[in-house]
Amino acid sequence: MAIPLYASTRVDLNGSWRFRIDRNEEGERQGWNNTLPPGTESVRVPHTWNVGKYDDYEGMAWYFRTLELGPALPGQHIELHFAASFYRSRIWLNGQLLGAHEGGHTPYWFDISSALRPGDNFLAVELDNRPTAQSIPGFALRLREGHRIWYDWWHYGGLVRDVWLTINHEGLIRRQRITSTIAANEAQITTTVFLANVSQSKNTFQIVATLYSPRGEIMGRPEVAEAKAAPGNSTARLNFSVPHPALWDLSHPVLYRMAVELRDQHGRLLDTREDNFGLRTMEIRDRHLFLNGEQVRLTGMTRHEDSPWEGLAETAGTIKADYDALEELHVRLTRPVHYPQHELILDYADRHGILLIPEIPMWQFTEAQMQDPKVISLARQMFQEMIEEDENHPSIFAWSVCNESEATTKGGREYIDLMRDWIHQLDPGRFVTYADNDIALGPDPKTEAANDVDFIMMNAYFGTWSGSEEDLVPRLQQIGRDYPTKMLVVSEFGYPGIFSPDSATADKIRVRTIESQLEKYQTFDFIAGAIFWCYQDYKSHQNLWPGQQEGYVDHGVVDEYRQRRSSFWTWEKRNQPAIFSNAKWVYDGKGDRVGFEVGLSGRPLDEIPSYPLRDNLITWELRDRDGNVLASGKQTVHDLQLATLVRGNWAAGASLPLHLRITFLDAKGNSEAATALDAYPLHFSGQRVEDMTQTPH
Numbered sequence: 125m126a127i128p129l130y131a132s133t134r135v136d137l138n139g140s141w142r143f144r145i146d147r148n149e150e151g152e153r154q155g156w157n158n159t160l161p162p163g164t165e166s167v168r169v170p171h172t173w174n175v176g177k178y179d180d181y182e183g184m185a186w187y188f189r190t191l192e193l194g195p196a197l198p199g200q201h202i203e204l205h206f207a208a209s210f211y212r213s214r215i216w217l218n219g220q221l222l223g224a225h226e227g228g229h230t231p232y233w234f235d236i237s238s239a240l241r242p243g244d245n246f247l248a249v250e251l252d253n254r255p256t257a258q259s260i261p262g263f264a265l266r267l268r269e270g271h272r273i274w275y276d277w278w279h280y281g282g283l284v285r286d287v288w289l290t291i292n293h294e295g296l297i298r299r300q301r302i303t304s305t306i307a308a309n310e311a312q313i314t315t316t317v318f319l320a321n322v323s324q325s326k327n328t329f330q331i332v333a334t335l336y337s338p339r340g341e342i343m344g345r346p347e348v349a350e351a352k353a354a355p356g357n358s359t360a361r362l363n364f365s366v367p368h369p370a371l372w373d374l375s376h377p378v379l380y381r382m383a384v385e386l387r388d389q390h391g392r393l394l395d396t397r398e399d400n401f402g403l404r405t406m407e408i409r410d411r412h413l414f415l416n417g418e419q420v421r422l423t424g425m426t427r428h429e430d431s432p433w434e435g436l437a438e439t440a441g442t443i444k445a446d447y448d449a450l451e452e453l454h455v456r457l458t459r460p461v462h463y464p465q466h467e468l469i470l471d472y473a474d475r476h477g478i479l480l481i482p483e484i485p486m487w488q489f490t491e492a493q494m495q496d497p498k499v500i501s502l503a504r505q506m507f508q509e510m511i512e513e514d515e516n517h518p519s520i521f522a523w524s525v526c527n528e529s530e531a532t533t534k535g536g537r538e539y540i541d542l543m544r545d546w547i548h549q550l551d552p553g554r555f556v557t558y559a560d561n562d563i564a565l566g567p568d569p570k571t572e573a574a575n576d577v578d579f580i581m582m583n584a585y586f587g588t589w590s591g592s593e594e595d596l597v598p599r600l601q602q603i604g605r606d607y608p609t610k611m612l613v614v615s616e617f618g619y620p621g622i623f624s625p626d627s628a629t630a631d632k633i634r635v636r637t638i639e640s641q642l643e644k645y646q647t648f649d650f651i652a653g654a655i656f657w658c659y660q661d662y663k664s665h666q667n668l669w670p671g672q673q674e675g676y677v678d679h680g681v682v683d684e685y686r687q688r689r690s691s692f693w694t695w696e697k698r699n700q701p702a703i704f705s706n707a708k709w710v711y712d713g714k715g716d717r718v719g720f721e722v723g724l725s726g727r728p729l730d731e732i733p734s735y736p737l738r739d740n741l742i743t744w745e746l747r748d749r750d751g752n753v754l755a756s757g758k759q760t761v762h763d764l765q766l767a768t769l770v771r772g773n774w775a776a777g778a779s780l781p782l783h784l785r786i787t788f789l790d791a792k793g794n795s796e797a798a799t800a801l802d803a804y805p806l807h808f809s810g811q812r813v814e815d816m817t818q819t820p821h
Contacts, residue, residue: 131293131393131394131395132290132291132292132296132394132395132396133290133291134288134289134290134291135288135289135290135291136286136288137169137189137191137204137287137288137289138168138169138170138286138287138288139168139169140166140167140168140169140189141166141167141168141169141171141187141188141189141283142160142164142165142166142167142187142188142189143164143165143166143167143171143173143185143186143187143188144156144161144163144164144165144185144186144188145173145178145181145183145184145185145186146183146184146185146186146250147183147184149183149184151184151186151250152250156186156188156248156250157216157219157221157248157250158216158218158219158246158248159246160188160246161186164188167187169187169283169287170282170283170284170285170286170287170437170438170439171187171282171283171284171437172210172280172281172282172284172434172435172436172437173185173281173282174253174278174279174280174281174282174435175280175432175433175434175435175437181281182253182254182279182281183252183253183254184250184251184252185250185251185253185281185282186248186249186250186251187248187249187251187282187283188246188247188248188249189247190244190245190246190247191217191240191244191245191247191289192243192244192245193240193241193242193243193245194242200237200291200292200293201235201237201291201292201293201294201296201322202235202236202237202240202289202290202291202292203233203234203235203236203237203289203290203292204217204222204233204234204236204247204287204289205231205232205233205286205287205288205289205290206225206231206232206233206283206285206286206287207231207285207286207287207467208228208229208230208231208284208285208464209225209228209249209251209282209283209284209285210228210229210251210253210279210280210281210282210284210436211226211227211228211251211252211253211254211255211259211279211281212224212225212226212251212252212259213225213226213249213250213251214249214250215234215247215248215249215250216246216247216248216249216250217236217239217240217245217246217247217248218239218240218241218245218246219246220239222234222236222239226259226502226505227260227502227505227506227509228253228261228280228284228436228463228485229463229464229465229485229506229510230464230506230509230510230513231285231509231513232509233290236289249283251281251282251283252281253279253280253281253282254279255274255275255279257493257496258493258496258498258499258502259502260484260485260486260499260502260503260506261275261277261462261463261485261486261487262275262489262493262499263275264276264487264488264489265488265489265490265492265493266488266489266490266528266529266530267488273488274664274665275485275487275488276487276488276664276665276677277428277430277462277662277663277664278430278435278436278662278663278664278665280430280435280436280437282435282436282437283437284435284436284437285437285466292322292394292395293394294321294322294323294327294388294394295319295320295321295322295323295327295329295353295386295388295394295395296319296320296322296386296394296395297317297318297319297320297384297386297395297396297397298318298319298320298357299318299397299512299513300315300316300317300318300382300384300397300399300516301315301316301318301515301516302314302315302316302382302399302401302516303316303553304401304403306369306371306403306404306405309367309368309369310365310366310367310368310369311365311366311369311403312363312364312365313335313363313364313365313366313382313403314361314362314363314364315333315361315362315364315382315384316359316360316361317331317333317349317359317360317361317362317384317386317397318357318358318359319331319351319353319357319358319359319360319386320356320357320358321353321354321355321356321357321358322355323355324355325355326352326353326354326355327352327353327388327389328350328351328352328353328388328389329350329351329352329353329360329386329387329388329389329394330348330349330350330351330386330387330388330389330391331348331349331350331351331360331362331384331385331386331387332346332347332348332384332385332387333346333347333348333349333362333364333382333383333384333385334346334347334382334383334384334385335347335364335366335380335381335382336380336381336382336383337370337380338370338378338379338380340381343364343366344364347362347363347364348362349361349362366380366403369403370403371402371403371404371416372402372403372404372474372477372518373404373415373416373477373736374415374420374422374456374477374478374479374735374736375477375735375736375737375738375739375790375791375792376477376738376739376791376792377402377474377475377476377477377518377519377792378402379400379401379402379474379475379518380400380401380402380403381398381399381400381401382398382399382401383396383397383398384396384397384398399516400471400474400516401516401517401518402474402518402519403518404416404518405417406521406554406555408555408578408579408611411609411610411611411612411649411650411652412611412649412650412652413579413611413652413653415479415735418735418736419729419734420456420652420734420735420736421646421651421652421653421729421731421732421733421734421735422456422457422479422652422653422732422733422735423454423455423456423457423642423653423654423655423656423699423732423733424450424453424455424456424457424458424478424653424655424656425450425453425455425458425655425656425657425658425659425681425695426458426459426460426461426616426655426656426657426658426659427446427447427450427458427460427461427658427659427660428461428658428659428660428662429461429463429465429466429469430660430662430663430684431660431684431686432663432684432685435663438466440468443466443468443469443472444468444472445686446659446660446686447469447472447473447476449659449682449686450478450659451476451794452696452794452795453659453681453692453695453696453699454696454699454700454701454733454796455478456477456478456479456701456733456735457478457479457480457481457613457653457655458478458479458480458481458655459480459481459482459483459524459559459615459655460473460480460481460482461483461658462483462484462485462487462527463483463484463485464482464484464506464509464510464513464514465480465482467513467514470514470517470519470520471517473517473519474517474518474519476792477519477792478519479519479520479521480517480519480520480521481520481521481522481523481524481557481581481613481615482510482514482520482523482524483523483524483525483526483527483559484503484506484507484510484524484525484526485527486499486503486525486526486527486529487526487527487528487529488527488528488529489526489529489530489536490529490530491530491533491534491535491536492535493529494526494529494530494533494535494536494538494539495535495538495539500539500542503525503539503543504543504546507523507525507543507546507547507550508550510523511523511547511550511551512550515551520554521554521555522554522555522556522557522578522579523547523551523554523555523556523557524556524557524558524559524581524615525539525540525543525544525547525556525557525558526539526540526543526558526559527558527559527583528559528560528561528583529558530562531558531560531562531572531573531574532562532567532568532571532572532573533571534571536573537571537572537573537576540558540573540576540577541573541576543556544556544576544577555577555578555579556577556578557577557578557579557580557581557613558573558577558581559581559582559583559615559616560572560573560574560580560581560582560583560615561582561583561584561589561590561616563580563582563603564582564583564584564585564586564590564591564599565590565591566599566602569606569607574607574610575607575610579610579611579612579613579652580603580607580610580611580612580613581612581613581614581615582603582612582613582614582615583614583615583616583617583657584596584599584614584616584617585616585617585618585619585620586599586617586641587619587633587637588619588620588623589620593640593641596641596644597644600644600645600648600651601648604648604650610650611650611652612648612650612651612652613651613652613653613654613655614645614651614653614654614655615655616655616656616657617637617641617654617655617656617657618634618637618656618657618658618679619633619634619637619679620677620678620679621677621678621679622677622678627678627683630678631689631690631691632690634681634689634691635690635691635694638656638691638694638695638698639694639698641654642654642698642699642732645732646730646731646732647730649729649730651732653732654732656681656695657679658679658680659680659681659682660680660681660682660683660684660686661676661677661678661679661680661682661683661684662676662677662679662680662684663675663676663677663684664676664677681695699733700796700797701726701727701733701734701735701737701790701796701797702724702725702726702727702737702740702764702788702796702797703724703725703726703727703797704722704723704724704786704788704797704798704799705722705723705724705725706721706722706723707720707721707722707786707799707800707801708720708721708722708801709801709803710771710773712776714776716776716777716778717778717782717803718773718774718775718776719771719772719773719774720744720771720772720773720784720786720801721769721770721771722769722770722786722799723767723768723769723770724742724761724764724767724768724769724770724788724797725764725766725767725768726764726765736763736764736765737763737764737790737791737796738762738763738764738791739760739762739791740760740761740762740764740788740789740790740791741758741759741760741761741788741789741793742758742759742760742761742770742786742787742788742789743756743757743758743786743787743789744756744757744758744770744772744784744785744786744787745784745785746772746774746778746782746783746784747782747783747784747785748778748779748781748782748783749781754774754778754782755772755774755775755778757772759771759772770786772786780803780804780805781802781803781804781805782801782802782803783800783801783802784800784801784802785798785799785800786798786799786800
């Protein structure tokens, strides 16, 4: 491994590692932290041991690899980074304990400079995936106090995300926080650059920040700041003004880029950092959600980082395939699930216009757990790690502090208030909330922590856990009266398959749930969004119903292998943001079809989903019985705030049968709605006649 004298180097440590489980917890005692034990097997990192022969293994396991280094050079600062490992870790290098970390979804690092030696270096990682009453996620003691209750997704132990080294000299850029304000058609942008002087003496650093437009062009001259830094951490701030900024929104998710260089007093490059960000405003006014000053009402669904082939150690291909499917489903809002997400998911949401409400995995915690100092400390740590890693993503508009926990108790409310204040301190520009299932059951509004957060999220399973389907509307009416100033997002609704005898029957009810409950939600204008649980069936010990210990929870519009159910297509059709209407053929004087007309409009604000649609394209194709294209065309529609009439025409003489398909594409090129007309020749009483019926799709 070549070590540079200056600049910064990242060394990828993914790929081949050795692995061994430690059923008897004897690894450290037998010296595994210093020497490779017998009986290891080869694995590829990122990796989870809970796919394959150790599927349900709970306990300790170890990962090992050798780092080969040339002669160490004076002044080099080398760090070992983990993007995430589940759950508790202890790390050794050459038998020296570097440190430990708790939490399965957030990044951490260690300075390994003093522990390295020339030649081979032995790296050992011990992991423990066992939950406790004080871990997050942990035993959901609210379900059955005093029993060993699991959480409702799988305990995927392992090095589940990337591992790498960074090599620096004198100083490095730890991260940057990019904030903005937009007023009078101008954006004021500040990047706060977090620096580390890793030398043993004072240094004078030069920080150069360059702003790039969404087209990749340099915007003006780079901004330069000087910092005189003692050993340790410091910050520098640089400011930019952008007239007439391009705003990030759901249809136009435009991204700027901030590139930062750290140089020494002689101008030598020490480190670089680049972050994408978006310019946008998010407001809650009069119980409504506004993006860039325009009201939006959104729908979407959650998705676990889970599959039978990768578990939590997801590859880029699995993430993209699933989120491409969520794009087909018109997802514009998601939590997205109970824990901090892979960076590729956040990047996808940024580039495709999806709003996110990330969460830490506190599920079904009791008041005692929420008051436990260890739990509180761990929750604060997780949020700080998550926010410092993810805060520049424009797709994130709020943070969620827990899910289905005892928020109606004094201690639970104190936890939520404490976390709200902590997050507002870390990230003042975003909203704070939590996912509340008590509110669906009608608690005393005077005791509810829903009073204290920026907006309410409600998990609402009417038809199963929350009550009968007939209870939904009265409950929403009561919430409107109990919390007259609060906006509401339905953070979960859906239909769990355990309430039906088989999966096919469950999905029929799931279809009905989607259709009927979205119609009810949209009638309450203080409901700004509705999130379906969930995209796919996911692995769990299934503490959903007595006697179920393991397997896949039947809850998704696709199964665990991503096979689409009828509910997938129901959701896709019901959540189209644009609506075609009154499609009809146009005839010439001889009765030949020579064109069509169809109305097109965006959904109004008294429906869900509803959001601005601009710079759209309508395409159409006329095909014969063999699928040959007889005619085609396209029409630009700049704004669907008002209904528009779409027309197309062709020469007379097209013979039946005919199939005409008209498709609405949003500004990103996604198909968001479609309709069709079909015409067939029919025979009746020995005479040939034409069927004039239109068939919308």
